[in-house]
Amino acid sequence: MNLEQIKACLQAAGLEIIQESDLANGTGTQLRLQSGAIVNSYHTGKFNVQGKNQDPVKECLGVPAPQAVAVNGGAAVAKPVLSKVFVVYGHDNAARTELEAMLRRWKLEPLILDQLPSEGQTIIEKLETTIAGVNFAVVLATPDDEGHRAGHEDEKAYRARQNVVMELGMMLTLLGRKRVAILMKQQDNMERPSDIQGLIYIPYKDNLQKEAGLLLAKEMQAQGYPISLANV
16 A cells, blocks of 8 residues: 555545655655554555554554454364455546545455556466455446447447456456446446446446445445444
8 A cells, every 4th residue: 555545545534644754764654643643654565553543544544453263162263354355447546546445444455456566477367366365346447438339439438448347357257246346437428348137236426435335335245244334
């Protein structure tokens, strides 16, 4: 999570930054909040939270809480908690940032392909490796491209980017229809990226959280994600 994403998340949560300064040896940036909390953001993409009133900041940035344990025959067994969510998006960076901040406020960990290390893998290999530990994907279908049948310019309509359609297909194959939600921005002007029946389409116009957040949270709850609707 880079500095700009941290700042956007804090701003969306109403956490005011009162001071921004460089860390020692140029390793990153320190953000001081009005609440007394401190966020150290490093150029490596890592960050940590210090100071007072850390809980709201950690919740906003998606720092996972300690896992609960269940006792089984006297032995403590870690209880698995679903938290990772794969995010697919096109050219609408503002929508991606809004979605990422919302997921982090729900104490989830959004995984975005271009923010993950490639380690010499092809795009398809990277997708397959990343999705191995994920149980849900959210696809942002935004009106980034235009298209129509050859010779039928009157049918011109907005479309999602080709990479979005490709990654959507992979998510459906790897996770199944119930574990993939497609957020359709301005759907009245959009051509749906697939004519497959039974997909989860959630439309919204301008405010992603207000118009699509509750429906998305309910779909993810149904797949085992511990989202409190009181926080949506």
